[in-house]
Amino acid sequence: MDNVKKLLKxxxxxxxxxxxxxxxxxxxxxVAFAAGCNSNNxxxxxxxxxxxxxxxxxxxxxxxxxxxxxxxxxxATTGQGLSATDAGSxxxxxxxxxxxxxxxxxxxxxxxxxxxxxxxxxxxxxxALGSAAVSRPPIDLTNSFNAAAMAAGIGPSFNPFADxxxxxxxxxxxxxxxxxxxxxxxxxxxxxxYLSAAAGIMATEAYHAAEIRTLLAYTGGNFLTYANQISALxxxxxxxxxxxxxxSAIVPADSNSIAFDRTTDQVLHIVYLNPTGVVKxxxxxxxxxxxxxxxxxx
Numbered sequence: 023m024d025n026v027k028k029l030l031k032x033x034x035x036x037x038x039x040x041x042x043x044x045x046x047x048x049x050x051x052x053v054a055f056a057a058g059c060n061s062n063n064x065x066x067x068x069x070x071x072x073x074x075x076x077x078x079x080x081x082x083x084x085x086x087x088x089x090x091x092x093x094x095x096x097x098a099t100t101g102q103g104l105s106a107t108d109a110g111s112x113x114x115x116x117x118x119x120x121x122x123x124x125x126x127x128x129x130x131x132x133x134x135x136x137x138x139x140x141x142x143x144x145x146x147x148x149x150a151l152g153s154a155a156v157s158r159p160p161i162d163l164t165n166s167f168n169a170a171a172m173a174a175g176i177g178p179s180f181n182p183f184a185d186x187x188x189x190x191x192x193x194x195x196x197x198x199x200x201x202x203x204x205x206x207x208x209x210x211x212x213x214x215x216y217l218s219a220a221a222g223i224m225a226t227e228a229y230h231a232a233e234i235r236t237l238l239a240y241t242g243g244n245f246l247t248y249a250n251q252i253s254a255l256x257x258x259x260x261x262x263x264x265x266x267x268x269x270s271a272i273v274p275a276d277s278n279s280i281a282f283d284r285t286t287d288q289v290l291h292i293v294y295l296n297p298t299g300v301v302k303x304x305x306x307x308x309x310x311x312x313x314x315x316x317x318x319x320x
Contacts, residue, residue, distance in 0.1 A: 075314065077213050078154045082313035083286060084220070085147040087203060089158040090293070090306055091196050092144045095137035097163070098122045098182075098189055099130075108144055110157025114309060118164030120183045129186050129237065136193070136230050143223055150219065156312035166306045167192065169295050174251040187245045190237050194249045197231035198274055199256065199292055200224075202263060205283035228281065235272050259297035260288040287318045294318075 093103045097119030106113070124130035148155040163182075171180035182192025204224035211217040238249045250266045257264040263282035265274035275281050284292075291297050295305030302317040303310035310316045 075210070077211050077216050078151055079314040080207050080210050081147055081151055081216065081220075082154070082156045083311065083315040084204065084207065084223075085144065085151065085156060086159060086307070086311040086313065087200060087289070087293070088140060088143045088147060090161055091200065092137070092140040093119060093158075093161055094163060094182075094192065094196065095133065095140050098192075099133045099137045104141070104144065104158065108141070108148070110148070110155060113158040114160030116158075116160070117162045117308075118167075118183075122183050122186060122189045124186045124189075126186060129190070132233055132237070133186075133189065133193075136233075139226055139230070143226075146219070146223075150216070159307055159312045160309045162306055162308050165308075166295065167195075169305065170195065170252065170255065173295065174248075174255040176248050176251055180248075187241055190234060190241065191245050191248045191252065193230075194234050194238060195252055197227065197234050198253075198264070199260070199284070199289060200227040201231050201274075202260075202282050202284040203286075203289045205281055206285050206289070208283075231274075232272065235267050235274075239267050239269070239272060256292050259295070260284055260292040286315050287320070290316075290318045 093116050096103050101121035103116050168179045182188050238246050253264045253266050265271050293306050294301045
């Protein structure tokens with residue numbers, strides 16, 4: 023875990039990241055913007071909160087998603103996942119995920135920054151939940167991406183750890199989902215302290231999503247096309263609420279420029295890679311999430 027400890031100690035300079043983008047502009051692929059967007063401005067009808075669901079249950083739902091993001095970014099940047107302490111007692115195994123060979127310093131700086139953020143989100147939620155915190159469930163970072171690629175029409179397989187551009191597409195798979203999940207969960211939280219923390223985490227996730235979407239628009243080509251195919255797949259599984267990346271569309275928001283939200287059901291349909299029916303597991307969580315909110319209602 024030396025690499026992860028070093029990551030926490032050193033952090034990342036956002037200013038260096040931005041400077042690196044400018045310095046590397048001449049070496050990156052020309053922009054090939056996709057035309058139009060598939061925005062869906064219709065707000066989802068919230069699923070009534072099941073009786074007995076507490077703030078702790080909602081935070082544990084978020085913790086499951088943070089485990090997924092942390093494992094993806096830590097493995098991409100350091101080659102190692104969460105420590106046993108951060109994963110929790112009896113944590114599930116993680117399949118796949120290797121260190122990416124970054125060739126653009128700016129993108130590597132970004133990846134390190136977001137990996138650090140997601141690790142801190144896991145640690146923050148586990149501390150807030152205390153003994154009620156669920157452990158990391160089994161996570162699949164191999165078969166899940168292959169299945170998503172097939173469903174999105176990209177091809178029979180996709181490895182987000184193959185190179186830095188593939189990594190950016192992989193990151194895009196998660197980031198917008200995190201924003202919509204926190205926005206959708208916010209009205210369900212009763213404790214204002216938890217609500218404030220969730221709003222802060224949502225803001226950080228929105229910064230991440232904007233970075234990723236901007237990098238994809240800048241890179242263009244097949245990788246931008248792949249990302250928009252993933253966006254369409256998420257829309258089909260998670261109640262719409264997507265804006266494809268194009269020359270005039272970076273920020274995903276409704277007609278009032280308010281960030282989209284999703285119910286827990288809609289989020290689960292996306293991460294389980296199953297758009298219909300009662301679903302309890304699959305996709306990135308082959309054995310389901312841990313906690314009380316683990317299955318869709320329909």
